[in-house]
Amino acid sequence: MDCAQLKDLIETAWPGLAHCRFDAAGRVNEVKCERSALAELCSRLFHEWGFGFAGLVVEEGAEAWHLRYVFYGERDAGWAHVLTEAPLADRIFPSIAVGSKIFAADWHEREAEDLFGVHFAGHPRLGDFVLHDDAWQENVEPMRRGFDAAAAMHNRLPDADWRPRRVVRESGAFVMPVGPKFSGVTESVHFQLETVGEDVIRSWTRLFYKWRAVEKLAESKSPDGALLLAERFAATTAFAHGLAFCQAVEAIGGASVPPRARLLRVFLAELERLRQHAGAIQEICESTALVVANSQAGLLEEDLLRVSGELTGHRYLFGMLAPGGLLGDLPTEACRKAFRDAKDAVSGLDDLERRLTVSSSFLDRIEEVGIIWLKTARAYSLVGPVARASGLARDLRRAQPYSGYESFEFDVPVEEEGDGYARLRVLFAEARQSLRIMEQAAAALKGGDVYEPVNLRAGATLGWAEAPRGATFHWVRLDDGGRIARYRIVTPSFANWHSFHLGAEKFAFQDFPIILSTFDLSAAENDR
Amino acid sequence: MSQWVVKGIRTGIKTTAYPREAESASGVTPGLPVGADLGAQAAALTERCPTHALEQTDGRISVDYRRCVHCFRCARGAARPLAWQPGYEWAGSHGESGLRDGFGGAFRRSIHIIVVDAGDCGACLNEVKQLNNPYYNMHRLGFFITPTPRHADVLLVVGPVTDHMRVALKKVYDAMPTPKRVVAAGACALSGGVFAESFVCAKGVGEVLPVDVEVPGNPPPPLAILHGLLVAVGRRPPVALVSGPSGPRR
Numbered sequence: 001m002d003c004a005q006l007k008d009l010i011e012t013a014w015p016g017l018a019h020c021r022f023d024a025a026g027r028v029n030e031v032k033c034e035r036s037a038l039a040e041l042c043s044r045l046f047h048e049w050g051f052g053f054a055g056l057v058v059e060e061g062a063e064a065w066h067l068r069y070v071f072y073g074e075r076d077a078g079w080a081h082v083l084t085e086a087p088l089a090d091r092i093f094p095s096i097a098v099g100s101k102i103f104a105a106d107w108h109e110r111e112a113e114d115l116f117g118v119h120f121a122g123h124p125r126l127g128d129f130v131l132h133d134d135a136w137q138e139n140v141e142p143m144r145r146g147f148d149a150a151a152a153m154h155n156r157l158p159d160a161d162w163r164p165r166r167v168v169r170e171s172g173a174f175v176m177p178v179g180p181k182f183s184g185v186t187e188s189v190h191f192q193l194e195t196v197g198e199d200v201i202r203s204w205t206r207l208f209y210k211w212r213a214v215e216k217l218a219e220s221k222s223p224d225g226a227l228l229l230a231e232r233f234a235a236t237t238a239f240a241h242g243l244a245f246c247q248a249v250e251a252i253g254g255a256s257v258p259p260r261a262r263l264l265r266v267f268l269a270e271l272e273r274l275r276q277h278a279g280a281i282q283e284i285c286e287s288t289a290l291v292v293a294n295s296q297a298g299l300l301e302e303d304l305l306r307v308s309g310e311l312t313g314h315r316y317l318f319g320m321l322a323p324g325g326l327l328g329d330l331p332t333e334a335c336r337k338a339f340r341d342a343k344d345a346v347s348g349l350d351d352l353e354r355r356l357t358v359s360s361s362f363l364d365r366i367e368e369v370g371i372i373w374l375k376t377a378r379a380y381s382l383v384g385p386v387a388r389a390s391g392l393a394r395d396l397r398r399a400q401p402y403s404g405y406e407s408f409e410f411d412v413p414v415e416e417e418g419d420g421y422a423r424l425r426v427l428f429a430e431a432r433q434s435l436r437i438m439e440q441a442a443a444a445l446k447g448g449d450v451y452e453p454v455n456l457r458a459g460a461t462l463g464w465a466e467a468p469r470g471a472t473f474h475w476v477r478l479d480d481g482g483r484i485a486r487y488r489i490v491t492p493s494f495a496n497w498h499s500f501h502l503g504a505e506k507f508a509f510q511d512f513p514i515i516l517s518t519f520d521l522s523a524a525e526n527d528r
Numbered sequence: 529m530s531q532w533v534v535k536g537i538r539t540g541i542k543t544t545a546y547p548r549e550a551e552s553a554s555g556v557t558p559g560l561p562v563g564a565d566l567g568a569q570a571a572a573l574t575e576r577c578p579t580h581a582l583e584q585t586d587g588r589i590s591v592d593y594r595r596c597v598h599c600f601r602c603a604r605g606a607a608r609p610l611a612w613q614p615g616y617e618w619a620g621s622h623g624e625s626g627l628r629d630g631f632g633g634a635f636r637r638s639i640h641i642i643v644v645d646a647g648d649c650g651a652c653l654n655e656v657k658q659l660n661n662p663y664y665n666m667h668r669l670g671f672f673i674t675p676t677p678r679h680a681d682v683l684l685v686v687g688p689v690t691d692h693m694r695v696a697l698k699k700v701y702d703a704m705p706t707p708k709r710v711v712a713a714g715a716c717a718l719s720g721g722v723f724a725e726s727f728v729c730a731k732g733v734g735e736v737l738p739v740d741v742e743v744p745g746n747p748p749p750p751l752a753i754l755h756g757l758l759v760a761v762g763r764r765p766p767v768a769l770v771s772g773p774s775g776p777r778r
Contacts, residue, residue, distance in 0.1 A: 210647040
């Protein structure tokens with residue numbers, strides 16, 4: 001379907017429903033509905049019309065709560081935003097996670113409840129999500145306007161003996177708590193594994209140990225100041241997040257980024273994807289203790305970090321982006337050299353893949369292990385290589401192109417099995433495609449500016465990018481002074497962490513770290 | 529499986545000669561800005577730094593490396609930019625009396641390090657991870673990572689220390705036997721970085737634990753972290769964490 005057909009479908013099914021905005025060029029259908037119609041409308045979009053769920057944006061207005069449910073379809077169908085609101089004093093909304101069985105909305109509702117105090121009727125598990133129960137008293141709503149950081153912190157007494165709830169009651173059941181500090185060099189996250197024998201019956205993930213309240217910190221900052229946060233909250237994919245943020249600010253200001261900047265942005269975004277994928281491949285090799293493969297992958301990741309550092313001055317590409325283009329130009333010849341170096345690295349990755357494909361003891365650890373079925377990927381609206389390895393062929397560079405991606409030739413690799421090996425194959429295949437895009441971008445470079453100042457004015461819109469771990473959505477609202485009024489970040493790790501336990505359960509606990517490595521999840525990206 | 533043995537041997541030796549010699553490969557470090565005398569333009573340039581790492585007195589700019597977040601706004605787009613120096617030996621010793629006594633002897637060439645992520649963005653941790661790749665191979669220096677605080681001599685912390693990680697971080701430190709040292713790596717761990725104003729972050733590890741060695745950078749590259757570990761065991765002298773136009777000073 002296309003966005004005009006969607007408009008007709010909505011108007012037919014709900015005559016009288018207010019269409020606040022229909023943007024044919026941007027392919028956006030924006031409708032406002034009463035709370036009572038929310039569950040059914042979202043259900044039709046998600047289940048019947050096959051849209052993915054990007055996220056829930058909660059905004060506290062002067063007199064009302066404004067909730068925005070963002071759905072995205074294939075290219076022509078575009079975006080569907082469902083708005084609903086309620087007076088500030090009456091903050092109960094229906095849960096679409098439960099009521100419409102849109103599991104993908106589950107964590108969005110839990111986060112909104114913790115941070116804003118908005119309640120979702122019917123949701124069985126609100127609380128102890130972003131705000132850990134052992135560290136926060138009740139009824140602290142830090143994202144609200146009236147929140148006083150000094151007052152809230154004064155009363156908090158972290159409970160050092162807190163334990164998560166135990167669920168499995170079979171004979172021989174054993175609880176294995178893992179983290180937040182565990183293993184060698186890992187991000188802080190807690191898993192409670194409940195095993196009977198060696199099989200993990202239940203895996204429960206506790207995140208937000210690394211919650212830095214970036215969305216709150218961004219408020220009242222200038223876009224230039226908030227960009228520093230966008231780059232640094234999940235810096236292994238700093239460029240992708242910075243790009244999504246800049247594109248939102250540019251769209252609000254009606255700016256057009258110069259062509260040379262668009263090409264360089266694509267070049268750098270793909271270089272980042274290539275380097276992050278090499279790192280993910282290294283983690284998988286390390287998890288299976290295939291030592292030489294681990295070393296080989298480690299060499300390639302470091303090579304790509306050095307290529308990034310040599311080209312831009314920073315191994316993680318900090319300091320390149322600005323709203324309106326790039327902070328500085330890159331010489332075309334330097335880009336072409338970076339491409340040649342990246343090509344050597346990809347040859348190394350291809351060689352590594354060939355060797356891994358004939359290493360049966362390695363394949364035994366990841367084949368038919370950690371399976372995520374296609375129906376799970378849909379229900380949780382998974383993104384990135386994890387989704388594509390399960391047959392859910394969504395990629396924003398194809399579905400909702402930005403920065404000129406529509407004029408590049410590349411494939412989007414998809415696998416069907418949804419196991420660790422399928423995810424590994426997708427990583428290797430995407431690395432080759434990233435190189436292909438980099439070659440086209442470098443060849444197309446012509447002279448010209450890389451920066452055009454943006455007219456900062458009031459407005460709000462969604463920015464997005466296909467980050468290395470998957471789709472990322474950045475909702476930005478600027479006030480009359482051009483400063484951030486609301487910054488909502490939905491990351492690929494937030495979507496994908498939600499499903500991780502389904503991959504870990506029913507496998508042996510020895511498989512747990514290997515399964516985890518095949519998902520390439522980031523706690524920093526989830527927690528913000 | 530012999531293909532792996534052959535592949536490994538054919539790859540040869542990739543390891544850096546550091547610390548025996550300086551590493552000159554490109555892309556191993558982002559460098560750091562150098563303080564300078566910029567006269568009338570100093571005030572405007574100082575304003576560009578988002579974390580107040582730059583201070584100026586009568587036109588002379590000094591740089592507090594603990595606060596530098598590598599945004600490059602003092603170098604890019606500035607009317608009169610600061611020069612940046614390459615290099616990676618950035619680690620300084622915290623406190624007035626330098627390193628606490630008693631961490632010499634056998635520890636110089638053999639330590640076990642426990643790494644705690646106190647809320648980092650992923651980049652610092654990723655640079656720590658590179659220390660075990662063949663280019664850096666920290667095992668050759670006698671540095672090993674251990675998952676248990678009971679075996680650890682050095683606690684390497686990244687991140688500003690989020691409120692949710694305070695208890696776990698303290699538990700790790702308290703469980704380590706003496707002698708022990710704390711190395712804080714990265715702008716967040718030294719000053720809170722861009723999260724310094726967050727109501728759920730400390731302004732660095734120093735608010736929670738006694739810190740012996742501080743490694744600037746956002747993130748510090750692997751060679752800077754290696755330098756920090758060498759400083760912690762006394763194999764390298766600490767350097768100043770603040771640079772002024774007339775040379776390094778505390």
